[in-house]
Structures are given as structure tokens and as C-alpha cells.
Amino acid sequence: MRIEDKLSARTQFMHANVTREILKVVGQPGMISLAGGIPAPESFPIDIIRDLTNEVLDEFGPAALQYDQTEGFTPLRMALMDYMPTRGVVNVNLDTLNIFSGSQSTLDLISKVLITPGDTIAIEAPSYLGAISAFNAYQPTYVSIATDENGMIPEALEETLKTQTIKFIYLVPTFQNPTGRTLSLERRKRVAELLQQYDVLLVEDDPYSALRYSGEALPPIQQFAPDHVIYSSTFSKILSPGLRLGFCVAPAPLARWLAIAKQGSDLHTQTLGQAIAALYLRGGYLTDHLPNIIALYRPRLESMLNALANYMPEGFTWSHPEGGMFLWLAGPEGLDTDVLYQECVARGVAFVPGRYFYYDYSQGLNTMRLNFTMVSPAVVDKAVKILAETAQDTLITD
Amino acid sequence: MRIEDKLSARTQFMHANVTREILKVVGQPGMISLAGGIPAPESFPIDIIRDLTNEVLDEFGPAALQYDQTEGFTPLRMALMDYMPTRGVVNVNLDTLNIFSGSQSTLDLISKVLITPGDTIAIEAPSYLGAISAFNAYQPTYVSIATDENGMIPEALEETLKTQTIKFIYLVPTFQNPTGRTLSLERRKRVAELLQQYDVLLVEDDPYSALRYSGEALPPIQQFAPDHVIYSSTFSKILSPGLRLGFCVAPAPLARWLAIAKQGSDLHTQTLGQAIAALYLRGGYLTDHLPNIIALYRPRLESMLNALANYMPEGFTWSHPEGGMFLWLAGPEGLDTDVLYQECVARGVAFVPGRYFYYDYSQGLNTMRLNFTMVSPAVVDKAVKILAETAQDTLITD
Structure with missing residues (x-):
């Protein structure tokens, strides 16, 4: 049986979540993930x-x-x-x-x-x-x-x-x-x-x-x-x-x-x-447990904001959230964060290129999403440093 | 806002499950329900x-x-x-x-x-x-x-x-x-x-x-x-x-x-x-628990089959399942089980009229579904006896 012949018209509009492919990379040993969108396991009561x-x-x-x-x-x-x-x-x-x-x-x-x-x-x-x-x-x-x-x-x-x-x-x-x-x-x-x-x-x-x-x-x-x-x-x-x-x-x-x-x-x-x-x-x-979750995530966000300020090369801007799990980073026009992503993964840091958050993938080519809930403040600092160095190298290569 | 103006075309084809209305009746004090389609709570491990x-x-x-x-x-x-x-x-x-x-x-x-x-x-x-x-x-x-x-x-x-x-x-x-x-x-x-x-x-x-x-x-x-x-x-x-x-x-x-x-x-x-x-x-x-569930339900089914054989008036036939939760009863042509349902509920027994299991409700007017998993063998016997008496009275009235 050819299943393709049996599918409903609407399946043309459905496709696998591309970030799932990226999240497979995250599972590699030694990879620091700023890619996920999930709570830290230690936040569960x-x-x-x-x-x-x-x-x-x-x-x-x-x-x-x-x-x-x-x-x-x-x-x-x-x-x-x-x-x-x-x-x-x-x-x-x-x-x-x-x-x-x-x-x-x-x-x-x-x-x-x-x-x-x-x-x-x-x-x-x-x-x-x-x-x-x-x-x-x-x-x-x-x-x-x-x-x-x-x-x-x-x-x-x-x-x-x-x-x-x-x-x-x-x-x-x-x-x-x-x-x-x-x-x-x-x-x-x-x-x-x-x-x-x-x-x-x-x-x-x-x-x-x-x-x-x-x-x-x-x-x-x-x-x-x-x-x-x-x-x-x-x-x-x-x-x-x-x-x-x-x-x-x-x-x-x-x-x-x-x-x-x-x-x-x-x-x-x-x-x-x-x-x-x-x-x-x-x-x-x-009421009792929420402060524990906040106490876990707040220093991770602070570490990320500090590291971005300390390490990112000129031409990058980023959001300054007061909560949540994500931060948005934009590089100079012409930066391709898909290319940067490949370089970063080779150096052990994963994130999600921003284009995948637009419904047609045609925009946000110079942007990326960074998650800060899954790794400790020290590891956040290390990851952003690697990201910054890789971005610097990528821009010079361009 | 008129929500009706905002609904998708497909909502025309969606409607509330009619048996839910019937199941509300089941909650009345003293009602014996042969209407439900759910496992006995005592079957849960x-x-x-x-x-x-x-x-x-x-x-x-x-x-x-x-x-x-x-x-x-x-x-x-x-x-x-x-x-x-x-x-x-x-x-x-x-x-x-x-x-x-x-x-x-x-x-x-x-x-x-x-x-x-x-x-x-x-x-x-x-x-x-x-x-x-x-x-x-x-x-x-x-x-x-x-x-x-x-x-x-x-x-x-x-x-x-x-x-x-x-x-x-x-x-x-x-x-x-x-x-x-x-x-x-x-x-x-x-x-x-x-x-x-x-x-x-x-x-x-x-x-x-x-x-x-x-x-x-x-x-x-x-x-x-x-x-x-x-x-x-x-x-x-x-x-x-x-x-x-x-x-x-x-x-x-x-x-x-x-x-x-x-x-x-x-x-x-x-x-x-x-x-x-x-x-x-x-x-x-x-493997350990399934025999307990079977031991709970088997005598309920047997009781129902015995009671139907003992009490039902002429002109009724029913399925003889070897398992599951339901049995199907058909009365003589011309019997309206919606009417029988009202009479039975008045006497403290609920079931589901069969027409609701046809997608257009136009067939099965003389049929009904009986569930046997929710009440003990003795209560099954009592309920079928009431159903049989009510059916007899309904047929005479007709």
C-alpha cells in the first residue's frame, strides 16, 4: 500500500518540527545546550x-x-x-x-x-x-x-x-x-x-x-x-x-x-x-516551590546577560528579559546563524537559529534563540564565551 | 462578540455526545445504571x-x-x-x-x-x-x-x-x-x-x-x-x-x-x-491483575444472560458476548426504546437506547445497549427484572 496516496489534503501543511533535529545534536556527549526550550529537571518537585x-x-x-x-x-x-x-x-x-x-x-x-x-x-x-x-x-x-x-x-x-x-x-x-x-x-x-x-x-x-x-x-x-x-x-x-x-x-x-x-x-x-x-x-x-524555581533560573539569566555584555563582538544586540526561559540575539546584517550554528556545534555549543521561528524561514537569518534554564551559571558563561569567539571568527571569515 | 460568527465550518459537524445527557440521569440517587460504558472502580489496581x-x-x-x-x-x-x-x-x-x-x-x-x-x-x-x-x-x-x-x-x-x-x-x-x-x-x-x-x-x-x-x-x-x-x-x-x-x-x-x-x-x-x-x-x-478484573466481570455477564433468559417477554433477542462490557438487546418491531427508557428511568433503571449508536439516529429504534460491568450480579438480576416488567407493560400499552 502506498500510504502517500491515502493521506488527507491537510498533511501537505504539516511537517516535523525542525528544532527536533537540532535537539538530537544536543544529546551528543559534552555538548552544552542553549537550544532546548525545556525546564531544568532539578526544578521538578x-x-x-x-x-x-x-x-x-x-x-x-x-x-x-x-x-x-x-x-x-x-x-x-x-x-x-x-x-x-x-x-x-x-x-x-x-x-x-x-x-x-x-x-x-x-x-x-x-x-x-x-x-x-x-x-x-x-x-x-x-x-x-x-x-x-x-x-x-x-x-x-x-x-x-x-x-x-x-x-x-x-x-x-x-x-x-x-x-x-x-x-x-x-x-x-x-x-x-x-x-x-x-x-x-x-x-x-x-x-x-x-x-x-x-x-x-x-x-x-x-x-x-x-x-x-x-x-x-x-x-x-x-x-x-x-x-x-x-x-x-x-x-x-x-x-x-x-x-x-x-x-x-x-x-x-x-x-x-x-x-x-x-x-x-x-x-x-x-x-x-x-x-x-x-x-x-x-x-x-x-507558593512554596515557585521561589525555588525562580532562585534556580534567575542567576542563569544574570550570568547570560553578563556574559553577553562581556564577550559578544560589536554588532550584536540582544533582548533583556525579566523572566521566562529565552533570550534573543541578533547579529550584524549578513550574518548567517545557520553557518554560525554549525561552527558552534563543532566547538560544543548548541542554540537554535532564529529563522526557524518564522513561519516561512525567510526572515531572521542573523538571529538566534538562547535558552538559559538548562545549564548552571558557570556553564552559561563558558557557553556564551565560546559563542562569542565563534561569532568573532565567523565574522572575520566573512 | 458573537462567537457563532467566528466558528470554523467544521463545527457544523460536531455535536455533544448524547449519551452524556443520559449519563447525567445515572447520577440520580437509587438509579441502577446499565447505561455507562466505564470500568468498575473496584477493577482498578x-x-x-x-x-x-x-x-x-x-x-x-x-x-x-x-x-x-x-x-x-x-x-x-x-x-x-x-x-x-x-x-x-x-x-x-x-x-x-x-x-x-x-x-x-x-x-x-x-x-x-x-x-x-x-x-x-x-x-x-x-x-x-x-x-x-x-x-x-x-x-x-x-x-x-x-x-x-x-x-x-x-x-x-x-x-x-x-x-x-x-x-x-x-x-x-x-x-x-x-x-x-x-x-x-x-x-x-x-x-x-x-x-x-x-x-x-x-x-x-x-x-x-x-x-x-x-x-x-x-x-x-x-x-x-x-x-x-x-x-x-x-x-x-x-x-x-x-x-x-x-x-x-x-x-x-x-x-x-x-x-x-x-x-x-x-x-x-x-x-x-x-x-x-x-x-x-x-x-x-x-498478568497478575487481569484475572481479578475477569473474575469481577464474568459473573456480572452470566447474571445478565441468565436474567434475560428468565425474565424477558417474548419477542426480545440479545447478543451472547463472551467478553467485554456490553450486550445488545432488540425488542419486537415497533417498540420504541426511547419510550421504554423513560419508563425504566421512572422505575430506577437506566440504559442507552440503541438509536444513538447509529450515525443518523434513524435506525435501531427497537434496540438498546446494556452494560454489565458497573453493578453486582444480584443488582444486574434486579435491574433486568425491572427492565423486563417495564417492557412487558410498554408492549401491552401499545
């Missing part, structure tokens, strides 16, 4: 999870192992109704809140419910790859909105909204992946106004805002336009990514459609992990 | 899961909580490569085997990769509702293949294959939901021949075959035509449905596409549960 699993089986018994409601395990939804308002999210109730199988599944279901092939989605450039991967299967077209160091530029967004019909806007407004950039408060308010004025939906993807190492917390855009925003977050960065637990607040009629779509997609999210997360919130373990 | 969670955290540490491969947690895939051949599945290797987030997610991803809107899927009538719910989002059309007490009739299937282009056939060949029927060995071999002759794919959904209470095990159709069969099974009935763990063997090029689609849909299936399932298989716990 293993002993808490062990204890909570026992508590879950004591308290919920077989209900923790049984089929459950599509909308989510009720004790987890109740705990999130307490927690999410502390993060500035409004309108969190049983009609608006769904649990999904990780943010990736949230994005898949949003796409399933909203995208008709040919619909246009407005995204930042560069943007989060996993989101584009979710959207692609539903055959949208894209329009990029210009961004600067404060995130998406509202004037550029308005220009697009004036001239095109946009199904939804997709933004990671806080500590964005890949740039680490954060949308300013003023811009958040302006984006919210535009959503209302042009009656357009925003998917606000917020995996990182709890990982703030300095500066003041900012409210989600959802707070300023709850009827026009689908707010998505996850336990991946504050508990464990392997549990695959996302949570999402959407306008009630849309939340209902997301649940209907989820019935067909995966029926419900695994119960045991939801129950663990419920007790993690309810028992105050997140 | 809670203490084993508690111990295995500790073992998992000892053996795998943070890897059990970290992002993992889309194709599945390697120790679980290795364990399944040992286990699945004992169930007659062939060609189980790392190129063909994927772990998905429950069978529902397997069916969703198969649909995503194979169905272009308008493609035709051949299904049994009646068929598993959850499958139709997964398929609907991708806008197929359906053709029903006639079935009898031995499952889908190969001659009817061939007639369809001769005259129509079929994207895939969907079958639950063993202890089918909703009928409890099993496709005979001879028919399995004939279906396999037809798959090869007409070069068409079969989705063989096999959640129940391990739950055999009498008779001889039958090989999966996949054994006779591995290049044309996508074999799907699950831990839901042999460990815990709440863990949402499905596994699937497909021809290698298709398995690769399913993994690419899964990257966009949910990235990977939760790691902790996969690790628990890996140790459940590897440590021989399934």
Missing part, C-alpha cells in the same frame, strides 16, 4: 509529587483513575478558580475554564473550533513554533505583525485589522518564546481596545509569566477585554511538563465549543495528573 | 499504582516528569513490543508503534492524517459513538455495512468496496461497543483478503479483547494484513481509563505521519502515566 500522589489516591481513590468530565477534574478547576485571579485573569468560572492536555492541545482545539481553511491568523514574527504547528493542520494563512523590543506594535496590528479579516491574533505577551520580550502595559491596554473596536479574538498564550526574576508583574491582556480573549496557560513551567496539563479561560460560548471539540479529540485530560495539580495548588505547594 | 508511582520516581526520576518523545516513552514502547505479540499483533517495533492520549486521541489523529472533507468511511451499524465523534470533526461521509450476530458481513463489505472509494473501514471486531458482538475467525481472514484485494485501510479498534470470560481468543485482523491495518488498543480497560493511554501499531510510513500530527495536537502523551504503565507490563502486574 519530585518529592512533593510523590507525596501528593499518595494523598490523591487516599482522598479521591478510584475517581483519580476513572474516566472524568471533558471540562476537567472538578477539584482542579476549583483550585484554578482561586489561583488564576491572583495572576490577574478575570471571569474564571466553571462556564469559562477548561483543562486541556497541555498548551499544545489547547492550541489544537482552538484551531479546530475556529479555523476554516484559508482563514487568516495574525502572529508575531518571530513566533512560537508549537503554535504554528498546531495551526498548520487546519490550513490557515498567516499575516505577520511587526514587533520591537516591547513586543507587537499596536499601530502595525491596527493597520492589519483595518485592511484584512483576521480570525484571531496569536500572542505570547510575556517573556515570549523565542525572544523573551514582554508587551508593555500601555500596549496591552491598546491591544485590548483594538480587539474590542475591531471585534476580533486574541489567543493570549501565557506559559511563562510566573517565572519573573525582576521587575513588576503585568496583567494579562485578558483582564482588559475578557470577551475577546482566550487565555491559555500551563503547569509545564511551574510543576512538570510531562504531566501535560494546560488550562484555558475563554468566553463561555467558546469554552463550551472547546469542550465539545475535546470530546472528539481526547475525551478528557488524564485524571491522576489533574488531581496531583489540584492538591499542588490547594495545599500551597506552588 | 490502586495499591499497585501507588507502589508503581514510587518505583517510577525512583527509577526514572525527573525523566518521568519531563517533556518526552512524541512517539511515546521508550520503556513503555519496549514493554509493549513484548506484550502486543502475546495478543496476536504483528510488526510491533519502534517504527510502527506510537503511544497516544487514549484511544480517542488515536482516532482523532488517524482522522487528521487520513480524512479530507467528503471522504467516505465504512462503519458497522451500530457503531462506537466516540469514533464517529472523532471522525465528524474532519467532515467525512459514512457508509454503513450490514452486520449480523457474527459482526460485519464480508459480502456486504465487498459490495461497498466494489462500488465506492472508501478512505478507511472502522471496526471493533471483538466484543463490540455497543453490541458485544465478535467477528468470527473466518470473517477476519476474509476481511483481511478484501483489504488487500481492494487496497483499502482498516482501523481495527480493540479496547476489549483482553476481557474474555469464555471461549477461545481470536487473532486480530491486523495479523492477516499488517500493511493494511491500523491496530489501536488502550490501557483503559486493563489498568485505568483516567490515565488516558492508547497504543497503536500502523504501517511505518503512516505511523510516522501520526507522530507528526501528534506533535501539533498534544506534543506527547503524559510521561508519568506512561512510566507507570511500562512498569505495570514489565513487572508482570497485568
Whole structure:
């Protein structure tokens, strides 16, 4: 049988995540990886999870192992109704809140419910790859909105909204992946106004805002336009990514459609992990443990910012995130970071060339994403030094 | 904002599962439910899961909580490569085997990769509702293949294959939901021949075959035509449905596409549960525990078959399954089991009227699905007696 002859039309729009190829390189012995996008394993509260699993089986018994409601395990939804308002999210109730199988599944279901092939989605450039991967299967077209160091530029967004019909806007407004950039408060308010004025939906993807190492917390855009925003977050960065637990607040009629779509997609999210997360919130373990995660990552970011200032040759600029997991580096025009990547790997340091965060790989040829959560401050320093030296050599060769 | 104006075209084809409404009734105090489709909570090996969670955290540490491969947690895939051949599945290797987030997610991803809107899927009538719910989002059309007490009739299937282009056939060949029927060995071999002759794919959904209470095990159709069969099974009935763990063997090029689609849909299936399932298989716990599940369900099925023989009025026939969770009951022509359902609920017994297992609700008006896994043999007897009396009264009233 030729499987190729049997595939759906949409598979033309689906392709393997290119960063997965890069991440294979990371596994080589001795390689220092600034390429990954994953939490440090030492950030996981293993002993808490062990204890909570026992508590879950004591308290919920077989209900923790049984089929459950599509909308989510009720004790987890109740705990999130307490927690999410502390993060500035409004309108969190049983009609608006769904649990999904990780943010990736949230994005898949949003796409399933909203995208008709040919619909246009407005995204930042560069943007989060996993989101584009979710959207692609539903055959949208894209329009990029210009961004600067404060995130998406509202004037550029308005220009697009004036001239095109946009199904939804997709933004990671806080500590964005890949740039680490954060949308300013003023811009958040302006984006919210535009959503209302042009009656357009925003998917606000917020995996990182709890990982703030300095500066003041900012409210989600959802707070300023709850009827026009689908707010998505996850336990991946504050508990464990392997549990695959996302949570999402959407306008009630849309939340209902997301649940209907989820019935067909995966029926419900695994119960045991939801129950663990419920007790993690309810028992105050997140409040206790989050400072440990921050204390782990803050010096890694500081080390990276110091090393960049100390070592990078002239012509390089980079973002100065106050949290999250990533930093964005741009070299002089003409630098090809794919070439630099090959040279760096040969010297034992991996990163992700920036072009792969643009949906058509044609932009950002001189940029790269650096992750700082996976290695110690000393190793961060060493890696950036090697990167800087390699960049210097590459520029001279050019 | 009017959400209705923003929805994708495919939402027209998606609707809430009607049995969910029926299952709400089941929650009423004193109601005996033959309506559900879920395992008995006392079938879950809670203490084993508690111990295995500790073992998992000892053996795998943070890897059990970290992002993992889309194709599945390697120790679980290795364990399944040992286990699945004992169930007659062939060609189980790392190129063909994927772990998905429950069978529902397997069916969703198969649909995503194979169905272009308008493609035709051949299904049994009646068929598993959850499958139709997964398929609907991708806008197929359906053709029903006639079935009898031995499952889908190969001659009817061939007639369809001769005259129509079929994207895939969907079958639950063993202890089918909703009928409890099993496709005979001879028919399995004939279906396999037809798959090869007409070069068409079969989705063989096999959640129940391990739950055999009498008779001889039958090989999966996949054994006779591995290049044309996508074999799907699950831990839901042999460990815990709440863990949402499905596994699937497909021809290698298709398995690769399913993994690419899964990257966009949910990235990977939760790691902790996969690790628990890996140790459940590897440590021989399934072999130890499965007889307990069978010992729990066998007398419930026997009680139901005895009670039906003892109490049902003339004109009723029913399937005689040798395993699984369901039995299918047909009344005389003209009986409306929706009406019977209302009467039975008033007397404290719930079931699911058969029409809801047909994709257009127009057939099976005189049929119903009875589940026997959720109540003790004595309660099964009592419930069938009430059902029989109510049926008698309903027929007289007519």
C-alpha cells in the first residue's frame, strides 16, 4: 500500500518540527545546550509529587483513575478558580475554564473550533513554533505583525485589522518564546481596545509569566477585554511538563465549543495528573516551590546577560528579559546563524537559529534563540564565551 | 462578540455526545445504571499504582516528569513490543508503534492524517459513538455495512468496496461497543483478503479483547494484513481509563505521519502515566491483575444472560458476548426504546437506547445497549427484572 496516496489534503501543511533535529545534536556527549526550550529537571518537585500522589489516591481513590468530565477534574478547576485571579485573569468560572492536555492541545482545539481553511491568523514574527504547528493542520494563512523590543506594535496590528479579516491574533505577551520580550502595559491596554473596536479574538498564550526574576508583574491582556480573549496557560513551567496539563479561560460560548471539540479529540485530560495539580495548588505547594524555581533560573539569566555584555563582538544586540526561559540575539546584517550554528556545534555549543521561528524561514537569518534554564551559571558563561569567539571568527571569515 | 460568527465550518459537524445527557440521569440517587460504558472502580489496581508511582520516581526520576518523545516513552514502547505479540499483533517495533492520549486521541489523529472533507468511511451499524465523534470533526461521509450476530458481513463489505472509494473501514471486531458482538475467525481472514484485494485501510479498534470470560481468543485482523491495518488498543480497560493511554501499531510510513500530527495536537502523551504503565507490563502486574478484573466481570455477564433468559417477554433477542462490557438487546418491531427508557428511568433503571449508536439516529429504534460491568450480579438480576416488567407493560400499552 502506498500510504502517500491515502493521506488527507491537510498533511501537505504539516511537517516535523525542525528544532527536533537540532535537539538530537544536543544529546551528543559534552555538548552544552542553549537550544532546548525545556525546564531544568532539578526544578521538578519530585518529592512533593510523590507525596501528593499518595494523598490523591487516599482522598479521591478510584475517581483519580476513572474516566472524568471533558471540562476537567472538578477539584482542579476549583483550585484554578482561586489561583488564576491572583495572576490577574478575570471571569474564571466553571462556564469559562477548561483543562486541556497541555498548551499544545489547547492550541489544537482552538484551531479546530475556529479555523476554516484559508482563514487568516495574525502572529508575531518571530513566533512560537508549537503554535504554528498546531495551526498548520487546519490550513490557515498567516499575516505577520511587526514587533520591537516591547513586543507587537499596536499601530502595525491596527493597520492589519483595518485592511484584512483576521480570525484571531496569536500572542505570547510575556517573556515570549523565542525572544523573551514582554508587551508593555500601555500596549496591552491598546491591544485590548483594538480587539474590542475591531471585534476580533486574541489567543493570549501565557506559559511563562510566573517565572519573573525582576521587575513588576503585568496583567494579562485578558483582564482588559475578557470577551475577546482566550487565555491559555500551563503547569509545564511551574510543576512538570510531562504531566501535560494546560488550562484555558475563554468566553463561555467558546469554552463550551472547546469542550465539545475535546470530546472528539481526547475525551478528557488524564485524571491522576489533574488531581496531583489540584492538591499542588490547594495545599500551597506552588507558593512554596515557585521561589525555588525562580532562585534556580534567575542567576542563569544574570550570568547570560553578563556574559553577553562581556564577550559578544560589536554588532550584536540582544533582548533583556525579566523572566521566562529565552533570550534573543541578533547579529550584524549578513550574518548567517545557520553557518554560525554549525561552527558552534563543532566547538560544543548548541542554540537554535532564529529563522526557524518564522513561519516561512525567510526572515531572521542573523538571529538566534538562547535558552538559559538548562545549564548552571558557570556553564552559561563558558557557553556564551565560546559563542562569542565563534561569532568573532565567523565574522572575520566573512 | 458573537462567537457563532467566528466558528470554523467544521463545527457544523460536531455535536455533544448524547449519551452524556443520559449519563447525567445515572447520577440520580437509587438509579441502577446499565447505561455507562466505564470500568468498575473496584477493577482498578490502586495499591499497585501507588507502589508503581514510587518505583517510577525512583527509577526514572525527573525523566518521568519531563517533556518526552512524541512517539511515546521508550520503556513503555519496549514493554509493549513484548506484550502486543502475546495478543496476536504483528510488526510491533519502534517504527510502527506510537503511544497516544487514549484511544480517542488515536482516532482523532488517524482522522487528521487520513480524512479530507467528503471522504467516505465504512462503519458497522451500530457503531462506537466516540469514533464517529472523532471522525465528524474532519467532515467525512459514512457508509454503513450490514452486520449480523457474527459482526460485519464480508459480502456486504465487498459490495461497498466494489462500488465506492472508501478512505478507511472502522471496526471493533471483538466484543463490540455497543453490541458485544465478535467477528468470527473466518470473517477476519476474509476481511483481511478484501483489504488487500481492494487496497483499502482498516482501523481495527480493540479496547476489549483482553476481557474474555469464555471461549477461545481470536487473532486480530491486523495479523492477516499488517500493511493494511491500523491496530489501536488502550490501557483503559486493563489498568485505568483516567490515565488516558492508547497504543497503536500502523504501517511505518503512516505511523510516522501520526507522530507528526501528534506533535501539533498534544506534543506527547503524559510521561508519568506512561512510566507507570511500562512498569505495570514489565513487572508482570497485568498478568497478575487481569484475572481479578475477569473474575469481577464474568459473573456480572452470566447474571445478565441468565436474567434475560428468565425474565424477558417474548419477542426480545440479545447478543451472547463472551467478553467485554456490553450486550445488545432488540425488542419486537415497533417498540420504541426511547419510550421504554423513560419508563425504566421512572422505575430506577437506566440504559442507552440503541438509536444513538447509529450515525443518523434513524435506525435501531427497537434496540438498546446494556452494560454489565458497573453493578453486582444480584443488582444486574434486579435491574433486568425491572427492565423486563417495564417492557412487558410498554408492549401491552401499545
